[in-house]
Amino acid sequence: MKRRKFLASAGLAGTAGLMAGCGRQPETAAECAQNRAQEQFEWKMVTAWPRDFPGLGTGANHLAERIGQMSGGRLSVKVFGGNELVPPFEVFDAVQQGTAEMGHAAPYYWKGKIPAAQFFAGVPFGMTAQELNGWFYYGGGIDLWQETYAPFGVVPFPIGNSSGQMGGWFNKEINSLEDLKGLKMRIPGLGGEVLKRAGGTPQNIPGAEIFTALQTGTIDATEWVGPLNDQAYGLQQAAKYYYYPGWHETGTALEAIINQQALDALPEDLRQIVKYACQSANLDMLSEFMARNGESLAQLRESGVDIRAFPEDVLRELQRLTGEVLMDIVEDDPVSARVYESFTGFLNTVRDWSAISEKFILNLR
Amino acid sequence: MKRRKFLASAGLAGTAGLMAGCGRQPETAAECAQNRAQEQFEWKMVTAWPRDFPGLGTGANHLAERIGQMSGGRLSVKVFGGNELVPPFEVFDAVQQGTAEMGHAAPYYWKGKIPAAQFFAGVPFGMTAQELNGWFYYGGGIDLWQETYAPFGVVPFPIGNSSGQMGGWFNKEINSLEDLKGLKMRIPGLGGEVLKRAGGTPQNIPGAEIFTALQTGTIDATEWVGPLNDQAYGLQQAAKYYYYPGWHETGTALEAIINQQALDALPEDLRQIVKYACQSANLDMLSEFMARNGESLAQLRESGVDIRAFPEDVLRELQRLTGEVLMDIVEDDPVSARVYESFTGFLNTVRDWSAISEKFILNLR
Structure with a gap:
C-alpha cells in the first residue's frame, strides 16, 4: 500500500503543486506565483446530514465558511445536505468518483467497504473526544487514517466530534x-x-x-x-x-473526506488552509456539542x-x-x-x- | 466600556480593512484587492516560555508556522522565547505598546492589571478544557474576554490548553x-x-x-x-x-494576545487566517499535552x-x-x-x- 504523506510532506508537495500551475507560457517565478494566487476553485461538499442540522450540518457550514474566508474567496465550498446531490450513505463514493470534491460524514458509515474505518470514529468503551484528538494529532492516528483511505483516492481529516453520545x-x-x-x-x-x-x-x-x-x-x-x-x-x-x-x-469523530486529485490541484497555501480549517472546525464542533447538549438535556429532563x-x-x-x-x-x-x-x-x-x-x-x- | 466585536462583525470590519489599504492612488476595486494581496506583514510574537519549551513553546511555534503557511508567507510571525525580546511577565505590556504585534502567554499573569483575566485561564474546581472551550466558542466566553482586554488595545484568543494540571x-x-x-x-x-x-x-x-x-x-x-x-x-x-x-x-487556557492596531491593519483574509489559526492551535496544543503528559507520567512513575x-x-x-x-x-x-x-x-x-x-x-x- 502506498503511503500518502500529505501532512508530513506538505512542504515538498507544495513546491510540486506550485509548479503544476505554471509552465503554460514563459513566466518568471513571481508571475507564476501571482497567476496561481489568482486562480479560483469551486468545490462541492456533500454531507450525510440534513442541511443546517444542529452540530453536524452547521459544522459542515462552518468548515466551508472558514475555508472561503481564509482564502479570500479563492476556494469556495458549496455545501449540499443529504439527498440534495447524493444520498447520505453515498458520500464516500461521490468523493471517490469526483462527483463532489469534498464530503462530510462519519467514518463508520463505510465499514462495508473499509472495516478499519470504524476505528477512526472511535471504539466502544474506548477513548474520549480529547484522547482521540491526542491520538489523531500526536499519536499517528491521522497518518494511519489517510493511509487507510489512500487506495480509494480519498484523503480524510477529523472535523468534529460529538463528544460522548447517549446510549x-x-x-x-x-x-x-x-x-x-x-x-x-x-x-x-x-x-x-x-x-x-x-x-x-x-x-x-x-x-x-x-x-x-x-x-x-x-x-x-x-x-x-x-x-x-x-x-x-x-x-x-x-x-x-x-x-x-x-x-x-x-467520543465519536466525524470526518471531512477530500478527493485526492482535487486536493493536489490546489496551490500550497490553499492546501494548508483546508488542513487547518479542518482542525479548527474539529474543535468548533466539539465545543458546539458541549454547549448545546447541556441545554437540550435540561429541556428533555424538564419535559419529563x-x-x-x-x-x-x-x-x-x-x-x-x-x-x-x-x-x-x-x-x-x-x-x-x-x-x-x-x-x-x-x-x-x-x-x-x-x-x-x-x-x-x-x-x- | 466599548465592546469590540471582532468575531461577530468580521464581515463588516473586513470591508473597512480592505478599503483602508486603498485610495493611495486611483485604483479599480480589482487592482486594490490585488495590491492588498501582495502586501507583506512581518510580526513579532513574544512569549512567556523558553524557546521550544514542550507544549507551550512548541505551541507558539506551531501557531506562527500555520499563519505563515496559510498566508503563503504574506504574514510571517517570528517567535521570541522569554527574555529574548522582553521578560515573560512583560509580554502583555509589549503587545499593548506595539513592541511586538503578538504575544503568547497565560491570562492569569496579568491579574495585577486585570483581575478578571484570571477567569479566562480557568477557575479552581472549575471547568475542564473541553467545557472551557464550549464556553469560549458557544457560551460568549471569547466575546467577554475580548471586551475585558479592549481598554488596553489588546485582542485575546484562546490558543491552547494544558488540560487538567498537577497539584x-x-x-x-x-x-x-x-x-x-x-x-x-x-x-x-x-x-x-x-x-x-x-x-x-x-x-x-x-x-x-x-x-x-x-x-x-x-x-x-x-x-x-x-x-x-x-x-x-x-x-x-x-x-x-x-x-x-x-x-x-x-484545564488552563493559554492565550494569544494581539495588538489591536496591528490586527486592524491586516486585510480581511489574513485576519481570518489569524483567527482560525488560533482555534486550530488551541486544539493542537491540548492534543500535544494529552499525548505527551501520559508518556511523561509513566516515566516519572518508573523513576520512582x-x-x-x-x-x-x-x-x-x-x-x-x-x-x-x-x-x-x-x-x-x-x-x-x-x-x-x-x-x-x-x-x-x-x-x-x-x-x-x-x-x-x-x-x-
Missing part, C-alpha cells in the same frame, strides 16, 4: 442482556457489531429516517447522537426510555423524559462482547489490526493521566 | 490544611489567592526560574503545569512528593517519584476557600463579576451532561 431510545426497560435479544435497533459501526453479538439486529439508516422508522415500528430502538440531535429529531416522542451512557460511542443509566452488569457484559468483536475483526483484517494496535497503544499511554486529571476532577464535583 | 511538588506531606500554613509556594492566578486564604504565601515566578528557586529554598513548593513540563524542568530532582489533582487549574492524591478533606477545604475568594473578587470588581456570572452560568448548564457522558464513561474503565 439510545428504547420502548422497554433494559435490565439484562436478555432484553437486547431480538431487538431491532439502529446502531452503526462497531457498536452495531456488539449488539449483533448480544443477539440483537443492528441496522444503519440515515439520521433523517430514524424518527419514522422508530414510530412505525420498523425498528424497536435507536441511538442517534446525543441530547441536541436527538431532541432535534423529536425522538422523545417515539420512545419511552432514554439510556446513558453511549458505551458504543464514547425518563432518562436512566444502563445497569452496570449490562455494561460489563457489553464491554466483554466488545472485546470479542474487536478480536474477530482484527483477526480477519490486517489493516484493522494495525489501526487497533495503534489505537489501543495510545489509550494505554494516556489512561493513567486521564485517571488522575479529568476523571479525578470530575469526580470531585 | 504540585512538595518536600513534605500534605495531610491537612495546616500543612499549607506558612508555605511559600509558586502558584499563580486564583489558585494563589486560595493558598493565601489558607495561610500560605503564593508567589508567581516565570517557569524558567522555578527549579532553582525550589532547589535553593527560595520557595518551599511549586506547581508548574503537568508531567510533560514538570519533567522537562527536572522538578522531580528538587522535591519529594508530586500531588494530584490540579484542583487550582482544572512519589505520586499521590491530596486527601479528600484537604480538597474540600480548598474548595470552600475557593468560594470565599471568588466572592471577594466579584464584590470588588464589576468586570470580574460579569465574567464569573457567565462562567458559572455555563458550567451549570453543562454539568449534568458532563456527568452522564465524560465522567460516567471514565468511571467505567
Whole structure:
C-alpha cells in the first residue's frame, strides 16, 4: 500500500503543486506565483446530514465558511445536505468518483467497504473526544487514517466530534442482556457489531429516517447522537426510555473526506488552509456539542423524559462482547489490526493521566 | 466600556480593512484587492516560555508556522522565547505598546492589571478544557474576554490548553490544611489567592526560574503545569512528593494576545487566517499535552517519584476557600463579576451532561 504523506510532506508537495500551475507560457517565478494566487476553485461538499442540522450540518457550514474566508474567496465550498446531490450513505463514493470534491460524514458509515474505518470514529468503551484528538494529532492516528483511505483516492481529516453520545431510545426497560435479544435497533459501526453479538439486529439508516422508522415500528430502538440531535429529531416522542451512557460511542469523530486529485490541484497555501480549517472546525464542533447538549438535556429532563443509566452488569457484559468483536475483526483484517494496535497503544499511554486529571476532577464535583 | 466585536462583525470590519489599504492612488476595486494581496506583514510574537519549551513553546511555534503557511508567507510571525525580546511577565505590556504585534502567554499573569483575566485561564474546581472551550466558542466566553482586554488595545484568543494540571511538588506531606500554613509556594492566578486564604504565601515566578528557586529554598513548593513540563524542568530532582489533582487549574487556557492596531491593519483574509489559526492551535496544543503528559507520567512513575492524591478533606477545604475568594473578587470588581456570572452560568448548564457522558464513561474503565 502506498503511503500518502500529505501532512508530513506538505512542504515538498507544495513546491510540486506550485509548479503544476505554471509552465503554460514563459513566466518568471513571481508571475507564476501571482497567476496561481489568482486562480479560483469551486468545490462541492456533500454531507450525510440534513442541511443546517444542529452540530453536524452547521459544522459542515462552518468548515466551508472558514475555508472561503481564509482564502479570500479563492476556494469556495458549496455545501449540499443529504439527498440534495447524493444520498447520505453515498458520500464516500461521490468523493471517490469526483462527483463532489469534498464530503462530510462519519467514518463508520463505510465499514462495508473499509472495516478499519470504524476505528477512526472511535471504539466502544474506548477513548474520549480529547484522547482521540491526542491520538489523531500526536499519536499517528491521522497518518494511519489517510493511509487507510489512500487506495480509494480519498484523503480524510477529523472535523468534529460529538463528544460522548447517549446510549439510545428504547420502548422497554433494559435490565439484562436478555432484553437486547431480538431487538431491532439502529446502531452503526462497531457498536452495531456488539449488539449483533448480544443477539440483537443492528441496522444503519440515515439520521433523517430514524424518527419514522422508530414510530412505525420498523425498528424497536435507536441511538442517534446525543441530547441536541436527538431532541432535534423529536425522538422523545417515539420512545419511552432514554439510556446513558453511549458505551458504543464514547467520543465519536466525524470526518471531512477530500478527493485526492482535487486536493493536489490546489496551490500550497490553499492546501494548508483546508488542513487547518479542518482542525479548527474539529474543535468548533466539539465545543458546539458541549454547549448545546447541556441545554437540550435540561429541556428533555424538564419535559419529563425518563432518562436512566444502563445497569452496570449490562455494561460489563457489553464491554466483554466488545472485546470479542474487536478480536474477530482484527483477526480477519490486517489493516484493522494495525489501526487497533495503534489505537489501543495510545489509550494505554494516556489512561493513567486521564485517571488522575479529568476523571479525578470530575469526580470531585 | 466599548465592546469590540471582532468575531461577530468580521464581515463588516473586513470591508473597512480592505478599503483602508486603498485610495493611495486611483485604483479599480480589482487592482486594490490585488495590491492588498501582495502586501507583506512581518510580526513579532513574544512569549512567556523558553524557546521550544514542550507544549507551550512548541505551541507558539506551531501557531506562527500555520499563519505563515496559510498566508503563503504574506504574514510571517517570528517567535521570541522569554527574555529574548522582553521578560515573560512583560509580554502583555509589549503587545499593548506595539513592541511586538503578538504575544503568547497565560491570562492569569496579568491579574495585577486585570483581575478578571484570571477567569479566562480557568477557575479552581472549575471547568475542564473541553467545557472551557464550549464556553469560549458557544457560551460568549471569547466575546467577554475580548471586551475585558479592549481598554488596553489588546485582542485575546484562546490558543491552547494544558488540560487538567498537577497539584504540585512538595518536600513534605500534605495531610491537612495546616500543612499549607506558612508555605511559600509558586502558584499563580486564583489558585494563589486560595493558598493565601489558607495561610500560605503564593508567589508567581516565570517557569524558567522555578527549579532553582525550589532547589535553593527560595520557595518551599511549586506547581508548574503537568508531567510533560514538570519533567522537562527536572522538578522531580528538587522535591519529594508530586500531588494530584490540579484542583487550582482544572484545564488552563493559554492565550494569544494581539495588538489591536496591528490586527486592524491586516486585510480581511489574513485576519481570518489569524483567527482560525488560533482555534486550530488551541486544539493542537491540548492534543500535544494529552499525548505527551501520559508518556511523561509513566516515566516519572518508573523513576520512582512519589505520586499521590491530596486527601479528600484537604480538597474540600480548598474548595470552600475557593468560594470565599471568588466572592471577594466579584464584590470588588464589576468586570470580574460579569465574567464569573457567565462562567458559572455555563458550567451549570453543562454539568449534568458532563456527568452522564465524560465522567460516567471514565468511571467505567
